[in-house]
Amino acid sequence: MGKKRRNVRAAFRKGHDTSKRERGLTRHFEVHGADSHQERGDRVSGKGRLTRRRTVAGAEMTEDSSGQIVLPEVDRETCVLGRVLRVQGLVSRVLGDNGRLYACATRQLLKQLATNLRHVVAAGDLVWVRPEGPTPEEGLPQEGIIERVEPRHGVLSRTSRNRQHLIATNIDLIVVVASVAEPRLKPNLVDRYLVTAEKTGLRPIVCLNKVDLVEPADLVPIIGVWSQLGYEVLPVSADTGFGLDRLRDRLRGKETAFTGQSGVGKSSLLNAIQPGLALRVQTVSSESEKGRHTTTTAVLYPLGEDLGGGFLVDTPGIRSFELWDVIPEEVAGYFRELRPYVSKCRFPDCTHTHEDDCAVKYAVADGWIDARRYESYVQIRSGE
Ligand SMILES: Nc1nc2c(ncn2[C@@H]2O[C@H](COP(=O)(O)OP(=O)(O)OP(=O)(O)O)[C@@H](O)[C@H]2O)c(=O)[nH]1
Numbered sequence: 001m002g003k004k005r006r007n008v009r010a011a012f013r014k015g016h017d018t019s020k021r022e023r024g025l026t027r028h029f030e031v032h033g034a035d036s037h038q039e040r041g042d043r044v045s046g047k048g049r050l051t052r053r054r055t056v057a058g059a060e061m062t063e064d065s066s067g068q069i070v071l072p073e074v075d076r077e078t079c080v081l082g083r084v085l086r087v088q089g090l091v092s093r094v095l096g097d098n099g100r101l102y103a104c105a106t107r108q109l110l111k112q113l114a115t116n117l118r119h120v121v122a123a124g125d126l127v128w129v130r131p132e133g134p135t136p137e138e139g140l141p142q143e144g145i146i147e148r149v150e151p152r153h154g155v156l157s158r159t160s161r162n163r164q165h166l167i168a169t170n171i172d173l174i175v176v177v178a179s180v181a182e183p184r185l186k187p188n189l190v191d192r193y194l195v196t197a198e199k200t201g202l203r204p205i206v207c208l209n210k211v212d213l214v215e216p217a218d219l220v221p222i223i224g225v226w227s228q229l230g231y232e233v234l235p236v237s238a239d240t241g242f243g244l245d246r247l248r249d250r251l252r253g254k255e256t257a258f259t260g261q262s263g264v265g266k267s268s269l270l271n272a273i274q275p276g277l278a279l280r281v282q283t284v285s286s287e288s289e290k291g292r293h294t295t296t297t298a299v300l301y302p303l304g305e306d307l308g309g310g311f312l313v314d315t316p317g318i319r320s321f322e323l324w325d326v327i328p329e330e331v332a333g334y335f336r337e338l339r340p341y342v343s344k345c346r347f348p349d350c351t352h353t354h355e356d357d358c359a360v361k362y363a364v365a366d367g368w369i370d371a372r373r374y375e376s377y378v379q380i381r382s383g384e
């Protein structure tokens with residue numbers, strides 16, 4: 001055992017990613033995998049579920065009556081539940097619910113299950129970690145093995161070369177930050193972010209910053225349009241603190257991504273919400289921008305106790321969230337107010353831009369659809 005442990009420690013120390021090191025880690029985990037009763041087949045999962053044996057990716061697995069692979073139960077006495085803060089090569093940084101940090105490798109069995117996902121573990125995942133090795137010195141993470149990944153919600157992923165790349169998981173909220181002055185408000189740009197949010201299925205909040213620079217009454221019409229569509233709009237000022245309590249309230253206990261154009265005040269808002277937060281984000285982002293994993297991996301930043309243990313999730317990719325992987329044919333479906341009309345047009349492949357007898361255009365003319373939102377739609381649909 002001593003020798004194997006040393007292998008893992010050496011792999012952690014050296015960092016990640018060369019195939020030789022990967023092989024070293026793999027061997028180690030296979031030994032652990034064989035220790036599991038389930039893989040040897042002498043025990044099936046409890047709770048009286050019907051199970052069947054099946055070979056997946058070269059390993060024998062148990063599947064339940066609905067065809068789902070049954071992962072071995074984790075030993076809750078020894079394992080710790082935690083959140084993956086970031087994934088770097090083969091090592092995942094996990095914050096345990098006991099407040100400790102873990103540097104984790106992933107169990108071989110889990111890797112084999114993830115045949116069509118590039119990352120078996122992603123930032124934001126809720127995982128069970130089995131601590132390994134000796135207690136580290138103060139300030140250093142404990143080593144561990146990720147034994148199990150809990151089911152995900154709020155997944156942010158991008159497609160490249162027909163493969164889905166997980167960027168972050170368990171995101172509850174996207175905060176689209178816009179500025180109402182300096183730079184002036186660009187509602188069509190906000191719509192672009194909303195379209196991407198619709199595509200990902202994540203809940204967006206529109207945060208209109210710098211309201212100290214305008215007459216609040218001037219914002220009522222534009223806030224009204226988005227609110228009527230069911231989008232929450234928060235007018236705020238990072239400078240005066242206006243609206244920040246409401247924003248903090250929305251972040252409490254949630255995993256949130258901030259996005260928006262440069263200069264709208266994202267860093268100022270993060271700092272106003274929690275002093276020092278923006279600096280931490282900037283430092284890590286500029287580090288990873290130099291690295292190879294720029295757009296594919298995200299980093300989670302734990303928020304303070306006053307924010308109910310929430311997290312901020314960031315990557316340079318999330319900040320350029322506008323029209324992520326959105327194709328022209330899908331755009332109408334992501335404009336909530338267009339959906340009731342799109343199937344009523346004369347041409348089944350109507351683009352609702354130049355065609356005659358278009359139910360969407362009639363609805364705009366009759367005032368059922370806001371003309372400015374329709375203009376946004378046309379711009380996006382025409383690839384402008
Ligand atoms: N008047 C006013 N100015 C603000 C407010 N929030 C931010 N600013 C100013 O707007 C400028 C841009 O703010 P940042 O926080 O750097 O903007 P950002 O969105 O983080 O920009 P990037 O880092 O480029 O993405 C700074 O000069 C801030 O002082 C506000 O509420 N009111």
Ligand SMILES: [Zn+2]
Nearest residue numbers: 345350352358
């Ligand atoms: Zn049409």
